[in-house]
Amino acid sequence: MTTTAELSVSPAVRRSAELEQQLALDPGRFRVLTGDRPTGALHLGHYFGTLHNRVRLQDLGVDVFVLIADYQVLTDRDVAERLTEHVEGLLLDYLAIGIDPARTTVFNHSAVPALNQLLLPFLSLVSVAELGRNPTVKDEIAHSRQSAVSGLMYTYPVHQAADILFCKGNLVPVGQDQLPHLEITRTVARRFNERYGDVFPEPDALLSAAPLLLGTDATKMSKSRGNSIALGADADETARLIKGATTDADRHITYDPELRPGVSSLVLLAALCLGRDPHEVAEEIGGSGAAGLKRTVTEAVNAAMAPIRARRAEYAQDMGYVRDVLRAGNERANAVAEATLTEVREAMGMFS
Known part of the structure:
Protein backbone atom coordinates (compact mmCIF):
# COMPACT_ATOMS: atom_id res chain seq x y z
CA MET A 1 0.00 0.00 0.00
CA THR A 2 1.37 3.45 -0.96
CA THR A 3 1.70 5.82 1.99
CA THR A 4 0.84 9.53 1.99
CA ALA A 5 4.54 10.33 2.43
CA GLU A 6 5.44 8.25 -0.63
CA LEU A 7 2.75 9.97 -2.69
CA SER A 8 4.00 13.42 -1.68
CA VAL A 9 7.64 12.60 -2.49
CA SER A 10 7.05 10.81 -5.80
CA PRO A 11 6.57 14.00 -7.88
CA ALA A 12 9.88 15.33 -6.51
CA VAL A 13 11.58 12.04 -7.38
CA ARG A 14 10.16 12.11 -10.90
CA ARG A 15 11.14 15.75 -11.36
CA SER A 16 14.65 15.02 -10.10
CA ALA A 17 15.03 12.25 -12.69
CA GLU A 18 13.94 14.68 -15.43
CA LEU A 19 16.47 17.23 -14.19
CA GLU A 20 19.27 14.68 -14.38
CA GLN A 21 18.44 14.14 -18.06
CA GLN A 22 18.44 17.90 -18.67
CA LEU A 23 21.78 18.27 -16.87
CA ALA A 24 23.33 15.78 -19.25
CA LEU A 25 22.00 17.68 -22.28
CA ASP A 26 22.44 21.32 -21.21
CA PRO A 27 24.37 21.74 -17.94
CA GLY A 28 25.14 25.40 -18.67
CA ARG A 29 21.57 26.52 -18.03
CA PHE A 30 21.75 25.48 -14.39
CA ARG A 31 23.13 27.31 -11.38
CA VAL A 32 23.47 25.27 -8.19
CA LEU A 33 23.64 26.56 -4.63
CA THR A 34 24.81 24.18 -1.94
CA GLY A 35 26.97 24.42 1.16
CA ASP A 36 27.87 23.51 4.72
CA ARG A 37 27.82 25.02 8.17
CA PRO A 38 31.35 25.29 9.61
CA THR A 39 30.62 23.41 12.83
CA GLY A 40 33.29 20.71 12.57
CA ALA A 41 35.21 18.43 10.27
CA LEU A 42 33.56 17.03 7.15
CA HIS A 43 33.43 13.23 7.15
CA LEU A 44 32.91 10.25 4.86
CA GLY A 45 29.14 10.62 5.10
CA HIS A 46 29.46 14.12 3.66
CA TYR A 47 31.81 12.90 0.95
CA PHE A 48 29.58 10.14 -0.39
CA GLY A 49 26.37 12.02 0.39
CA THR A 50 27.03 15.48 -1.08
CA LEU A 51 30.66 16.43 -1.77
CA HIS A 52 31.24 13.88 -4.51
CA ASN A 53 28.10 15.11 -6.26
CA ARG A 54 29.31 18.73 -6.20
CA VAL A 55 32.42 17.75 -8.11
CA ARG A 56 30.27 15.78 -10.57
CA LEU A 57 28.05 18.82 -11.24
CA GLN A 58 31.09 21.09 -11.55
CA ASP A 59 32.69 18.71 -14.04
CA LEU A 60 29.46 18.53 -16.05
CA GLY A 61 29.71 22.30 -16.59
CA VAL A 62 27.11 23.51 -14.07
CA ASP A 63 27.74 26.91 -12.43
CA VAL A 64 28.18 25.84 -8.79
CA PHE A 65 28.10 28.13 -5.75
CA VAL A 66 29.28 26.58 -2.47
CA LEU A 67 28.30 28.49 0.66
CA ILE A 68 30.19 28.30 3.94
CA ALA A 69 27.25 29.25 6.14
CA ASP A 70 29.06 30.87 9.06
CA TYR A 71 26.06 32.97 10.17
CA GLN A 72 23.87 29.86 10.26
CA VAL A 73 26.15 28.27 12.84
CA LEU A 74 24.23 30.44 15.31
CA THR A 75 20.83 28.91 14.54
CA ASP A 76 21.16 26.12 17.11
CA ARG A 77 24.00 27.23 19.36
CA ASP A 78 24.91 30.23 21.47
CA VAL A 79 28.35 30.91 19.99
CA ALA A 80 30.31 30.00 16.88
CA GLU A 81 33.30 28.21 18.39
CA ARG A 82 36.63 27.74 16.54
CA LEU A 83 35.02 29.34 13.50
CA THR A 84 38.20 30.26 11.61
CA GLU A 85 39.61 26.77 12.11
CA HIS A 86 36.42 25.14 10.84
CA VAL A 87 36.15 27.46 7.82
CA GLU A 88 39.73 26.72 6.81
CA GLY A 89 39.09 23.00 7.31
CA LEU A 90 36.13 23.16 4.92
CA LEU A 91 38.25 24.95 2.34
CA LEU A 92 40.97 22.30 2.59
CA ASP A 93 38.40 19.54 2.19
CA TYR A 94 36.77 21.22 -0.81
CA LEU A 95 40.08 21.63 -2.62
CA ALA A 96 41.22 18.13 -1.71
CA ILE A 97 38.13 16.42 -3.14
CA GLY A 98 38.43 18.29 -6.44
CA ILE A 99 36.46 21.52 -6.12
CA ASP A 100 38.04 23.84 -8.69
CA PRO A 101 37.86 27.53 -7.70
CA ALA A 102 38.11 28.47 -11.37
CA ARG A 103 34.76 26.74 -11.99
CA THR A 104 33.07 26.78 -8.57
CA THR A 105 32.46 29.86 -6.39
CA VAL A 106 33.22 29.23 -2.72
CA PHE A 107 32.14 32.02 -0.37
CA ASN A 108 31.00 32.66 3.21
CA HIS A 109 27.84 34.29 4.54
CA SER A 110 29.36 37.03 6.62
CA ALA A 111 31.42 38.36 3.70
CA VAL A 112 28.39 39.04 1.46
CA PRO A 113 26.24 41.78 3.07
CA ALA A 114 23.89 42.18 0.09
CA LEU A 115 22.87 38.53 0.35
CA ASN A 116 21.82 39.00 3.95
CA GLN A 117 19.88 42.19 3.14
CA LEU A 118 17.50 40.05 1.08
CA LEU A 119 16.31 38.51 4.34
CA LEU A 120 14.22 41.60 5.20
CA PRO A 121 11.95 41.72 2.14
CA PHE A 122 11.79 37.93 2.06
CA LEU A 123 10.53 37.76 5.66
CA SER A 124 7.61 39.97 4.67
CA LEU A 125 6.47 37.28 2.24
CA VAL A 126 5.95 34.43 4.75
CA SER A 127 3.89 34.18 7.91
CA VAL A 128 5.01 33.16 11.38
CA ALA A 129 2.58 30.24 11.17
CA GLU A 130 4.21 29.01 7.95
CA LEU A 131 7.65 29.11 9.56
CA GLY A 132 6.38 27.36 12.69
CA ARG A 133 4.83 24.54 10.64
CA ASN A 134 8.07 23.82 8.81
CA PRO A 135 8.95 20.24 9.88
CA THR A 136 12.71 20.84 9.70
CA VAL A 137 12.43 23.88 11.96
CA LYS A 138 10.29 21.89 14.41
CA ASP A 139 12.86 19.10 14.44
CA GLU A 140 15.76 21.52 14.93
CA ILE A 141 13.91 23.17 17.82
CA ALA A 142 13.22 19.78 19.42
CA HIS A 143 16.92 18.87 19.28
CA SER A 144 18.28 22.34 20.01
CA ARG A 145 20.94 22.66 22.70
CA GLN A 146 19.85 26.21 23.47
CA SER A 147 17.85 27.09 26.59
CA ALA A 148 15.44 29.12 24.44
CA VAL A 149 14.68 29.17 20.72
CA SER A 150 16.17 32.18 18.95
CA GLY A 151 14.47 34.23 16.26
CA LEU A 152 17.20 33.08 13.89
CA MET A 153 15.98 29.50 14.27
CA TYR A 154 12.55 30.48 12.96
CA THR A 155 13.98 32.52 10.11
CA TYR A 156 16.43 29.79 9.10
CA PRO A 157 14.36 28.64 6.06
CA VAL A 158 14.05 32.25 4.84
CA HIS A 159 17.77 32.79 5.27
CA GLN A 160 18.27 29.70 3.14
CA ALA A 161 15.93 31.25 0.57
CA ALA A 162 18.22 34.29 0.46
CA ASP A 163 21.23 31.98 0.04
CA ILE A 164 19.67 30.29 -2.96
CA LEU A 165 17.97 33.25 -4.60
CA PHE A 166 20.73 35.85 -4.27
CA CYS A 167 22.57 34.08 -7.11
CA LYS A 168 19.30 33.05 -8.81
CA GLY A 169 20.08 29.41 -8.17
CA ASN A 170 17.64 27.21 -10.05
CA LEU A 171 18.82 23.82 -8.81
CA VAL A 172 19.49 22.74 -5.22
CA PRO A 173 20.86 19.29 -4.32
CA VAL A 174 18.95 18.13 -1.22
CA GLY A 175 17.84 15.04 0.65
CA GLN A 176 14.12 14.35 0.94
CA ASP A 177 14.13 15.75 4.50
CA GLN A 178 15.13 19.16 3.10
CA LEU A 179 12.22 19.43 0.66
CA PRO A 180 10.11 21.56 3.07
CA HIS A 181 12.95 24.10 3.32
CA LEU A 182 13.21 24.32 -0.45
CA GLU A 183 9.43 24.72 -0.69
CA ILE A 184 9.71 27.89 1.43
CA THR A 185 12.32 29.18 -1.03
CA ARG A 186 9.99 28.43 -3.92
CA THR A 187 7.15 30.18 -2.05
CA VAL A 188 9.30 33.27 -1.41
CA ALA A 189 10.34 33.46 -5.09
CA ARG A 190 6.77 32.99 -6.33
CA ARG A 191 5.28 35.59 -3.96
CA PHE A 192 8.00 38.12 -4.71
CA ASN A 193 7.45 37.71 -8.44
CA GLU A 194 3.67 38.01 -8.06
CA ARG A 195 3.97 41.17 -5.97
CA TYR A 196 6.84 42.98 -7.67
CA GLY A 197 7.46 41.38 -11.08
CA ASP A 198 9.58 38.47 -12.28
CA VAL A 199 13.00 38.54 -10.65
CA PHE A 200 13.66 35.08 -9.24
CA PRO A 201 13.48 31.51 -10.55
CA GLU A 202 11.59 28.91 -8.52
CA PRO A 203 14.44 26.48 -7.82
CA ASP A 204 14.03 22.75 -8.29
CA ALA A 205 15.25 20.02 -5.97
CA LEU A 206 17.88 17.61 -7.23
CA LEU A 207 17.31 14.70 -4.89
CA SER A 208 20.35 12.82 -3.70
CA ALA A 209 20.51 9.16 -4.67
CA ALA A 210 23.33 8.59 -2.19
CA PRO A 211 22.75 5.73 0.25
CA LEU A 212 22.82 6.52 3.95
CA LEU A 213 26.03 5.80 5.84
CA LEU A 214 25.67 5.32 9.58
CA GLY A 215 28.27 6.36 12.13
CA THR A 216 30.67 3.95 13.78
CA ASP A 217 28.10 3.45 16.57
CA ALA A 218 25.41 2.45 14.04
CA THR A 219 23.43 5.68 14.59
CA LYS A 220 23.16 8.73 12.35
CA MET A 221 26.62 9.92 11.33
CA SER A 222 27.18 13.37 12.80
CA LYS A 223 30.03 15.77 13.50
CA SER A 224 28.74 16.34 17.02
CA ARG A 225 28.35 12.67 18.00
CA GLY A 226 31.98 11.69 17.53
CA ASN A 227 30.95 8.70 15.41
CA SER A 228 32.36 9.75 12.04
CA ILE A 229 35.59 9.40 10.08
CA ALA A 230 36.80 12.83 9.05
CA LEU A 231 38.14 13.42 5.56
CA GLY A 232 41.26 14.77 7.21
CA ALA A 233 41.81 11.65 9.35
CA ASP A 234 45.04 9.74 8.68
CA GLN A 317 51.25 23.82 3.34
CA ASP A 318 50.03 26.95 1.54
CA MET A 319 47.22 28.46 3.60
CA GLY A 320 47.79 31.78 1.86
CA TYR A 321 46.51 30.23 -1.36
CA VAL A 322 43.60 28.60 0.47
CA ARG A 323 42.51 31.94 1.93
CA ASP A 324 42.88 33.55 -1.51
CA VAL A 325 40.39 31.00 -2.86
CA LEU A 326 37.80 32.21 -0.36
CA ARG A 327 38.68 35.86 -0.98
CA ALA A 328 38.17 35.46 -4.74
CA GLY A 329 34.94 33.55 -4.20
CA ASN A 330 33.67 36.27 -1.89
CA GLU A 331 34.44 38.90 -4.53
CA ARG A 332 32.38 37.09 -7.15
CA ALA A 333 29.54 36.37 -4.69
CA ASN A 334 29.47 40.04 -3.67
CA ALA A 335 29.22 41.18 -7.28
CA VAL A 336 26.35 38.77 -7.93
CA ALA A 337 24.58 39.72 -4.68
CA GLU A 338 24.89 43.46 -5.30
CA ALA A 339 23.42 43.06 -8.79
CA THR A 340 20.50 41.02 -7.42
CA LEU A 341 19.86 43.46 -4.56
CA THR A 342 19.82 46.37 -7.03
CA GLU A 343 17.27 44.50 -9.13
CA VAL A 344 15.17 43.80 -6.03
CA ARG A 345 15.22 47.46 -4.95
CA GLU A 346 14.20 48.60 -8.43
CA ALA A 347 11.38 46.07 -8.57
CA MET A 348 10.13 47.25 -5.16
CA GLY A 349 10.40 50.91 -6.16
CA MET A 350 13.07 51.77 -3.61
CA PHE A 351 15.97 54.19 -3.93
CA SER A 352 19.27 52.47 -4.71
Whole structure:
Protein backbone atom coordinates (compact mmCIF):
# COMPACT_ATOMS: atom_id res chain seq x y z
CA MET A 1 0.00 0.00 0.00
CA THR A 2 1.37 3.45 -0.96
CA THR A 3 1.70 5.82 1.99
CA THR A 4 0.84 9.53 1.99
CA ALA A 5 4.54 10.33 2.43
CA GLU A 6 5.44 8.25 -0.63
CA LEU A 7 2.75 9.97 -2.69
CA SER A 8 4.00 13.42 -1.68
CA VAL A 9 7.64 12.60 -2.49
CA SER A 10 7.05 10.81 -5.80
CA PRO A 11 6.57 14.00 -7.88
CA ALA A 12 9.88 15.33 -6.51
CA VAL A 13 11.58 12.04 -7.38
CA ARG A 14 10.16 12.11 -10.90
CA ARG A 15 11.14 15.75 -11.36
CA SER A 16 14.65 15.02 -10.10
CA ALA A 17 15.03 12.25 -12.69
CA GLU A 18 13.94 14.68 -15.43
CA LEU A 19 16.47 17.23 -14.19
CA GLU A 20 19.27 14.68 -14.38
CA GLN A 21 18.44 14.14 -18.06
CA GLN A 22 18.44 17.90 -18.67
CA LEU A 23 21.78 18.27 -16.87
CA ALA A 24 23.33 15.78 -19.25
CA LEU A 25 22.00 17.68 -22.28
CA ASP A 26 22.44 21.32 -21.21
CA PRO A 27 24.37 21.74 -17.94
CA GLY A 28 25.14 25.40 -18.67
CA ARG A 29 21.57 26.52 -18.03
CA PHE A 30 21.75 25.48 -14.39
CA ARG A 31 23.13 27.31 -11.38
CA VAL A 32 23.47 25.27 -8.19
CA LEU A 33 23.64 26.56 -4.63
CA THR A 34 24.81 24.18 -1.94
CA GLY A 35 26.97 24.42 1.16
CA ASP A 36 27.87 23.51 4.72
CA ARG A 37 27.82 25.02 8.17
CA PRO A 38 31.35 25.29 9.61
CA THR A 39 30.62 23.41 12.83
CA GLY A 40 33.29 20.71 12.57
CA ALA A 41 35.21 18.43 10.27
CA LEU A 42 33.56 17.03 7.15
CA HIS A 43 33.43 13.23 7.15
CA LEU A 44 32.91 10.25 4.86
CA GLY A 45 29.14 10.62 5.10
CA HIS A 46 29.46 14.12 3.66
CA TYR A 47 31.81 12.90 0.95
CA PHE A 48 29.58 10.14 -0.39
CA GLY A 49 26.37 12.02 0.39
CA THR A 50 27.03 15.48 -1.08
CA LEU A 51 30.66 16.43 -1.77
CA HIS A 52 31.24 13.88 -4.51
CA ASN A 53 28.10 15.11 -6.26
CA ARG A 54 29.31 18.73 -6.20
CA VAL A 55 32.42 17.75 -8.11
CA ARG A 56 30.27 15.78 -10.57
CA LEU A 57 28.05 18.82 -11.24
CA GLN A 58 31.09 21.09 -11.55
CA ASP A 59 32.69 18.71 -14.04
CA LEU A 60 29.46 18.53 -16.05
CA GLY A 61 29.71 22.30 -16.59
CA VAL A 62 27.11 23.51 -14.07
CA ASP A 63 27.74 26.91 -12.43
CA VAL A 64 28.18 25.84 -8.79
CA PHE A 65 28.10 28.13 -5.75
CA VAL A 66 29.28 26.58 -2.47
CA LEU A 67 28.30 28.49 0.66
CA ILE A 68 30.19 28.30 3.94
CA ALA A 69 27.25 29.25 6.14
CA ASP A 70 29.06 30.87 9.06
CA TYR A 71 26.06 32.97 10.17
CA GLN A 72 23.87 29.86 10.26
CA VAL A 73 26.15 28.27 12.84
CA LEU A 74 24.23 30.44 15.31
CA THR A 75 20.83 28.91 14.54
CA ASP A 76 21.16 26.12 17.11
CA ARG A 77 24.00 27.23 19.36
CA ASP A 78 24.91 30.23 21.47
CA VAL A 79 28.35 30.91 19.99
CA ALA A 80 30.31 30.00 16.88
CA GLU A 81 33.30 28.21 18.39
CA ARG A 82 36.63 27.74 16.54
CA LEU A 83 35.02 29.34 13.50
CA THR A 84 38.20 30.26 11.61
CA GLU A 85 39.61 26.77 12.11
CA HIS A 86 36.42 25.14 10.84
CA VAL A 87 36.15 27.46 7.82
CA GLU A 88 39.73 26.72 6.81
CA GLY A 89 39.09 23.00 7.31
CA LEU A 90 36.13 23.16 4.92
CA LEU A 91 38.25 24.95 2.34
CA LEU A 92 40.97 22.30 2.59
CA ASP A 93 38.40 19.54 2.19
CA TYR A 94 36.77 21.22 -0.81
CA LEU A 95 40.08 21.63 -2.62
CA ALA A 96 41.22 18.13 -1.71
CA ILE A 97 38.13 16.42 -3.14
CA GLY A 98 38.43 18.29 -6.44
CA ILE A 99 36.46 21.52 -6.12
CA ASP A 100 38.04 23.84 -8.69
CA PRO A 101 37.86 27.53 -7.70
CA ALA A 102 38.11 28.47 -11.37
CA ARG A 103 34.76 26.74 -11.99
CA THR A 104 33.07 26.78 -8.57
CA THR A 105 32.46 29.86 -6.39
CA VAL A 106 33.22 29.23 -2.72
CA PHE A 107 32.14 32.02 -0.37
CA ASN A 108 31.00 32.66 3.21
CA HIS A 109 27.84 34.29 4.54
CA SER A 110 29.36 37.03 6.62
CA ALA A 111 31.42 38.36 3.70
CA VAL A 112 28.39 39.04 1.46
CA PRO A 113 26.24 41.78 3.07
CA ALA A 114 23.89 42.18 0.09
CA LEU A 115 22.87 38.53 0.35
CA ASN A 116 21.82 39.00 3.95
CA GLN A 117 19.88 42.19 3.14
CA LEU A 118 17.50 40.05 1.08
CA LEU A 119 16.31 38.51 4.34
CA LEU A 120 14.22 41.60 5.20
CA PRO A 121 11.95 41.72 2.14
CA PHE A 122 11.79 37.93 2.06
CA LEU A 123 10.53 37.76 5.66
CA SER A 124 7.61 39.97 4.67
CA LEU A 125 6.47 37.28 2.24
CA VAL A 126 5.95 34.43 4.75
CA SER A 127 3.89 34.18 7.91
CA VAL A 128 5.01 33.16 11.38
CA ALA A 129 2.58 30.24 11.17
CA GLU A 130 4.21 29.01 7.95
CA LEU A 131 7.65 29.11 9.56
CA GLY A 132 6.38 27.36 12.69
CA ARG A 133 4.83 24.54 10.64
CA ASN A 134 8.07 23.82 8.81
CA PRO A 135 8.95 20.24 9.88
CA THR A 136 12.71 20.84 9.70
CA VAL A 137 12.43 23.88 11.96
CA LYS A 138 10.29 21.89 14.41
CA ASP A 139 12.86 19.10 14.44
CA GLU A 140 15.76 21.52 14.93
CA ILE A 141 13.91 23.17 17.82
CA ALA A 142 13.22 19.78 19.42
CA HIS A 143 16.92 18.87 19.28
CA SER A 144 18.28 22.34 20.01
CA ARG A 145 20.94 22.66 22.70
CA GLN A 146 19.85 26.21 23.47
CA SER A 147 17.85 27.09 26.59
CA ALA A 148 15.44 29.12 24.44
CA VAL A 149 14.68 29.17 20.72
CA SER A 150 16.17 32.18 18.95
CA GLY A 151 14.47 34.23 16.26
CA LEU A 152 17.20 33.08 13.89
CA MET A 153 15.98 29.50 14.27
CA TYR A 154 12.55 30.48 12.96
CA THR A 155 13.98 32.52 10.11
CA TYR A 156 16.43 29.79 9.10
CA PRO A 157 14.36 28.64 6.06
CA VAL A 158 14.05 32.25 4.84
CA HIS A 159 17.77 32.79 5.27
CA GLN A 160 18.27 29.70 3.14
CA ALA A 161 15.93 31.25 0.57
CA ALA A 162 18.22 34.29 0.46
CA ASP A 163 21.23 31.98 0.04
CA ILE A 164 19.67 30.29 -2.96
CA LEU A 165 17.97 33.25 -4.60
CA PHE A 166 20.73 35.85 -4.27
CA CYS A 167 22.57 34.08 -7.11
CA LYS A 168 19.30 33.05 -8.81
CA GLY A 169 20.08 29.41 -8.17
CA ASN A 170 17.64 27.21 -10.05
CA LEU A 171 18.82 23.82 -8.81
CA VAL A 172 19.49 22.74 -5.22
CA PRO A 173 20.86 19.29 -4.32
CA VAL A 174 18.95 18.13 -1.22
CA GLY A 175 17.84 15.04 0.65
CA GLN A 176 14.12 14.35 0.94
CA ASP A 177 14.13 15.75 4.50
CA GLN A 178 15.13 19.16 3.10
CA LEU A 179 12.22 19.43 0.66
CA PRO A 180 10.11 21.56 3.07
CA HIS A 181 12.95 24.10 3.32
CA LEU A 182 13.21 24.32 -0.45
CA GLU A 183 9.43 24.72 -0.69
CA ILE A 184 9.71 27.89 1.43
CA THR A 185 12.32 29.18 -1.03
CA ARG A 186 9.99 28.43 -3.92
CA THR A 187 7.15 30.18 -2.05
CA VAL A 188 9.30 33.27 -1.41
CA ALA A 189 10.34 33.46 -5.09
CA ARG A 190 6.77 32.99 -6.33
CA ARG A 191 5.28 35.59 -3.96
CA PHE A 192 8.00 38.12 -4.71
CA ASN A 193 7.45 37.71 -8.44
CA GLU A 194 3.67 38.01 -8.06
CA ARG A 195 3.97 41.17 -5.97
CA TYR A 196 6.84 42.98 -7.67
CA GLY A 197 7.46 41.38 -11.08
CA ASP A 198 9.58 38.47 -12.28
CA VAL A 199 13.00 38.54 -10.65
CA PHE A 200 13.66 35.08 -9.24
CA PRO A 201 13.48 31.51 -10.55
CA GLU A 202 11.59 28.91 -8.52
CA PRO A 203 14.44 26.48 -7.82
CA ASP A 204 14.03 22.75 -8.29
CA ALA A 205 15.25 20.02 -5.97
CA LEU A 206 17.88 17.61 -7.23
CA LEU A 207 17.31 14.70 -4.89
CA SER A 208 20.35 12.82 -3.70
CA ALA A 209 20.51 9.16 -4.67
CA ALA A 210 23.33 8.59 -2.19
CA PRO A 211 22.75 5.73 0.25
CA LEU A 212 22.82 6.52 3.95
CA LEU A 213 26.03 5.80 5.84
CA LEU A 214 25.67 5.32 9.58
CA GLY A 215 28.27 6.36 12.13
CA THR A 216 30.67 3.95 13.78
CA ASP A 217 28.10 3.45 16.57
CA ALA A 218 25.41 2.45 14.04
CA THR A 219 23.43 5.68 14.59
CA LYS A 220 23.16 8.73 12.35
CA MET A 221 26.62 9.92 11.33
CA SER A 222 27.18 13.37 12.80
CA LYS A 223 30.03 15.77 13.50
CA SER A 224 28.74 16.34 17.02
CA ARG A 225 28.35 12.67 18.00
CA GLY A 226 31.98 11.69 17.53
CA ASN A 227 30.95 8.70 15.41
CA SER A 228 32.36 9.75 12.04
CA ILE A 229 35.59 9.40 10.08
CA ALA A 230 36.80 12.83 9.05
CA LEU A 231 38.14 13.42 5.56
CA GLY A 232 41.26 14.77 7.21
CA ALA A 233 41.81 11.65 9.35
CA ASP A 234 45.04 9.74 8.68
CA ALA A 235 45.30 6.01 7.97
CA ASP A 236 46.02 5.05 11.60
CA GLU A 237 43.12 7.05 13.00
CA THR A 238 40.82 5.57 10.36
CA ALA A 239 41.89 2.05 11.33
CA ARG A 240 41.29 2.81 15.01
CA LEU A 241 37.81 4.23 14.40
CA ILE A 242 36.74 1.33 12.20
CA LYS A 243 38.13 -1.21 14.69
CA GLY A 244 35.80 0.26 17.34
CA ALA A 245 32.74 0.28 15.09
CA THR A 246 29.54 -1.45 16.21
CA THR A 247 28.75 -4.80 14.58
CA ASP A 248 26.76 -7.78 15.92
CA ALA A 249 27.18 -11.38 17.12
CA ASP A 250 26.50 -13.08 13.77
CA ARG A 251 29.89 -14.10 12.34
CA HIS A 252 28.64 -14.52 8.77
CA ILE A 253 28.65 -11.13 7.05
CA THR A 254 25.60 -10.17 4.99
CA TYR A 255 24.24 -6.94 3.61
CA ASP A 256 20.87 -6.32 5.28
CA PRO A 257 20.47 -2.64 6.25
CA GLU A 258 17.15 -3.19 8.00
CA LEU A 259 18.12 -6.12 10.23
CA ARG A 260 21.89 -5.52 10.51
CA PRO A 261 22.38 -1.75 10.31
CA GLY A 262 25.89 -1.57 11.82
CA VAL A 263 27.35 -4.39 9.75
CA SER A 264 25.57 -3.25 6.59
CA SER A 265 26.79 0.34 6.90
CA LEU A 266 30.38 -0.92 7.11
CA VAL A 267 29.82 -3.16 4.08
CA LEU A 268 28.32 -0.21 2.21
CA LEU A 269 31.29 2.00 3.09
CA ALA A 270 33.69 -0.58 1.69
CA ALA A 271 31.54 -0.99 -1.43
CA LEU A 272 31.41 2.77 -2.06
CA CYS A 273 35.18 3.04 -1.72
CA LEU A 274 35.71 0.06 -4.02
CA GLY A 275 33.03 1.06 -6.54
CA ARG A 276 31.30 -2.29 -6.12
CA ASP A 277 27.92 -3.73 -5.13
CA PRO A 278 27.57 -4.14 -1.33
CA HIS A 279 25.98 -7.59 -1.66
CA GLU A 280 29.05 -8.82 -3.56
CA VAL A 281 31.39 -7.33 -0.96
CA ALA A 282 29.46 -8.99 1.87
CA GLU A 283 29.49 -12.34 0.06
CA GLU A 284 33.26 -12.16 -0.38
CA ILE A 285 33.82 -11.46 3.31
CA GLY A 286 31.36 -14.22 4.20
CA GLY A 287 32.43 -16.11 7.31
CA SER A 288 35.44 -13.94 8.12
CA GLY A 289 33.40 -12.22 10.80
CA ALA A 290 33.64 -8.71 12.18
CA ALA A 291 37.44 -8.78 12.09
CA GLY A 292 37.49 -9.62 8.37
CA LEU A 293 34.82 -7.02 7.67
CA LYS A 294 36.72 -4.28 9.49
CA ARG A 295 39.96 -5.23 7.78
CA THR A 296 38.28 -4.98 4.36
CA VAL A 297 36.67 -1.64 5.23
CA THR A 298 39.92 -0.19 6.59
CA GLU A 299 41.89 -1.17 3.50
CA ALA A 300 39.18 0.13 1.15
CA VAL A 301 38.77 3.47 2.93
CA ASN A 302 42.48 4.13 3.24
CA ALA A 303 43.11 3.28 -0.41
CA ALA A 304 40.24 5.47 -1.64
CA MET A 305 41.08 8.41 0.61
CA ALA A 306 44.87 8.33 0.13
CA PRO A 307 44.95 10.75 -2.85
CA ILE A 308 42.46 13.10 -1.17
CA ARG A 309 44.53 13.12 2.02
CA ALA A 310 47.70 13.77 0.04
CA ARG A 311 46.12 16.75 -1.74
CA ARG A 312 44.75 18.07 1.54
CA ALA A 313 48.18 17.92 3.16
CA GLU A 314 49.69 19.69 0.16
CA TYR A 315 47.14 22.52 0.28
CA ALA A 316 47.65 22.83 4.04
CA GLN A 317 51.25 23.82 3.34
CA ASP A 318 50.03 26.95 1.54
CA MET A 319 47.22 28.46 3.60
CA GLY A 320 47.79 31.78 1.86
CA TYR A 321 46.51 30.23 -1.36
CA VAL A 322 43.60 28.60 0.47
CA ARG A 323 42.51 31.94 1.93
CA ASP A 324 42.88 33.55 -1.51
CA VAL A 325 40.39 31.00 -2.86
CA LEU A 326 37.80 32.21 -0.36
CA ARG A 327 38.68 35.86 -0.98
CA ALA A 328 38.17 35.46 -4.74
CA GLY A 329 34.94 33.55 -4.20
CA ASN A 330 33.67 36.27 -1.89
CA GLU A 331 34.44 38.90 -4.53
CA ARG A 332 32.38 37.09 -7.15
CA ALA A 333 29.54 36.37 -4.69
CA ASN A 334 29.47 40.04 -3.67
CA ALA A 335 29.22 41.18 -7.28
CA VAL A 336 26.35 38.77 -7.93
CA ALA A 337 24.58 39.72 -4.68
CA GLU A 338 24.89 43.46 -5.30
CA ALA A 339 23.42 43.06 -8.79
CA THR A 340 20.50 41.02 -7.42
CA LEU A 341 19.86 43.46 -4.56
CA THR A 342 19.82 46.37 -7.03
CA GLU A 343 17.27 44.50 -9.13
CA VAL A 344 15.17 43.80 -6.03
CA ARG A 345 15.22 47.46 -4.95
CA GLU A 346 14.20 48.60 -8.43
CA ALA A 347 11.38 46.07 -8.57
CA MET A 348 10.13 47.25 -5.16
CA GLY A 349 10.40 50.91 -6.16
CA MET A 350 13.07 51.77 -3.61
CA PHE A 351 15.97 54.19 -3.93
CA SER A 352 19.27 52.47 -4.71
